[in-house]
Amino acid sequence: MHGDALECVKRVAFVRPSPLSGELLGMIRFLVALLFIVASAGASLATPSRIIILRHGEKADEWKLCGVGQQRAKALAANFLGRHSKNSLFSTGEQPAAFYAITLHTLELASPAAESWQLPITLFSVVPEPEKKKEVSIKSLNRRTEQAVEALMADPKLDGKIVVMVWEHRHIANAKLEAGSDRKITLRQLLKLDALQDVPPTWPGDNYDYFWIVDFAGGSSTPTGFSMVKQSFESPFDKLPTNEWDKPNRLKSASGCELKGQ
DSSP, rough: EEEEEEHHHHHTTTTOHHHHHHHHHHHHHHHHHHHHHHHHHHHTOOOSSSEEEEOOOOOSSSSBOOOHHHHHHHHIIIIITTTTOOSSSSTTTTOEEEEEEEEEEEEEHHHHHHHTTTOOOEEOOOOTTTTTTHHHHHHHHHHHHHHHHHHTTTTTTTOOOOOEEEEEEGGTTHHHHHHHHHHSSSSHHTTGGGGSOOOSSSOOOOOEEEEHHHHHHHHTOOEEEEEEOOOOOTSSSTTSSSOOSSSOOOOOOGTTTTSSOO
């Protein structure tokens, strides 16, 4: 019995490959390569039609927004970013496909608007760690900003959609921060906004009251349009700071907010 089995194994081991085996193997390799190319192309074409960028609201400390910032979060939902908002940034029939955030401040600002659409917030979280040096926190924000843009521009569910990014202002645009790194670490760099004219090199520390609206067309990852829209509000939010670009916001210490704009 064992001898018969051994003889069968020998026969199998020395069977001459069919002439088609090589062709079949080549075809399999070709199909695998083709699938890889198609998948890669699909990922590179996953480009939103528009990205709306804004900074978090005024903050009390490293952990939370102050009362002014909390009011701004509600005002943005009621006036610009929420469902049925008065001065919606979305045309009739449009709606945001995703909200992205990075810090606790950005999460707090985005929450009322995202909730109005019954959408989750995609959080590339960086939380305060007082025991760590500022440089370490900046490196974390660098890395998470890179990861966020990489994920955003490769998600087929967001292809041709509108995405809202509420971000930390130095990682929206900051000439000094960019000059000190050999990598692309801000939204201005990573979204190729530096290829467009009129895009400010730095988001000022005192400005919480602007949107950057970035448009894409034809599936290209290079933006085709850029505009800045100033936030302005009617009652009951008409007391919120609406300073011009790169001008003081005139917050007072009695507001309970940090005053340095940082």
